[in-house]
Each structure stands twice: as structure tokens, then as C-alpha cells.
Amino acid sequence: GQSLEQPSEVTAVEGAIVQINCTYQTSGFYGLSWYQQHDGGAPTFLSYNALDGLEETGRFSSFLSRSDSYGYLLLQELQMKDSASYFCAVCNQAGTALIFGKGTTLSVSS
């Protein structure tokens, strides 16, 4: 089956850089996705890595190492609005559904 591990909480200050790690165990691997969820809201898609390396989208970047079964989400120039939960996710073995990690709560302080 699929399983993912990520830290439960991360704290940082405005303007800083923070990295949220995710390790996974899968039966078949298609890629690693990241989602953001603000308190009380629905998750929104941030990024997807199918191949090794770094994908950059504005202040957010995501990295994947397939050989290490490891990825991370990098958030730069942190802002208060980045305080949220961040989930990594992988496809199930059939490639028909996503399995999510338990989420990392990021708290950004001034």
C-alpha cells in the first residue's frame, strides 16, 4: 500500500525560508503532489513532480528524488498568509486516486 510521512508542525518567521519534507512508500509511483489548506477551507493544488529535480512556481518550489523516495516543498519569502496545512500526496497503485499524508501545519509569525 501507499504511505507518506511528513512533519506534523513547522514554525517560521516572515521573510524566512522553510522546507517541508515528505517521504513515501508506494507500490508503483507516478509522482508526488503538494496541496495547501487554510484553516476551514478546502485543499488547493500547489505542485506536482513526476521526475527528479526541482520545480519552481513563484515563491514555492517542489523537489523530488525518486531513488530516495523523498520530496520536499520549499517556501521562500514567507508571508503570514502562508500559515496553513501542507499535504504531500501520491497516487494509489491503480493510478486512480490520491493518498494524502497527514499534513504539516506551518505557522508563520511576524
Added chain:
Amino acid sequence: SQTIHQWPATLVQPVGSPLSLECTVEGTSNPNLYWYRQAAGRGLQLLFYSVGIGQISSEVPQNLSASRPQDRQFILSSKKLLLSDSGFYLCAWTSGVSTDTQYFGPGTRLTVL
């Protein structure tokens, strides 16, 4: 553009009562549809997914069921709610090509008393 609707937004139900949550998607055809539950402060638990009308896959055995009577409609039901059914229920869709990019509805916050 595609939009996804869920209703109701909030619901308070007594233990033992039935449940019906509805999700509809607009602006796309033959989407993959998903139901997730999120307990307070917890992760997303996949409950059901559907790749087509009448095709339902269950991920977690429990007293919930799902149906897909139309291409863009996904319904979550229960005959008798339990206290443990309380949570935030999220519907999501993807195109059949890209399962990794899921779009979530606004969710239904269910409290069972």
C-alpha cells in the same frame, strides 16, 4: 471553466439519522470523482472514488456509501449516522488523464450529536 459544488455547507444531525451529501461538477465531462473525510486537525482520508457512472470504489469499510447516478454528480450517503462520522467532507474531481491535480469543492462540515 470548471466548478465544483457541494451542499449543504454545514449540517448538524442526530446519531442514527440518515445522511445525503451531494457534489456536482460543471464544465467538464467524465471526471474522476472523490469523497474525502477530514477529522478536526487531521489529514484527508479517502472514502470513495468513481471513474464513471455507477462505478464506485470504496477505500474504507464503514457505514457510508456512495453513488454516481449521473456523470457529474456524486452522492455520499448513510442510513444511520454515528458520532464518529462527524468531520469535514470534501468532494474532489480530476480529469481522467491527470489524477494528481485534484480540485476540491468547498466542503460540508458535519456534526453528529
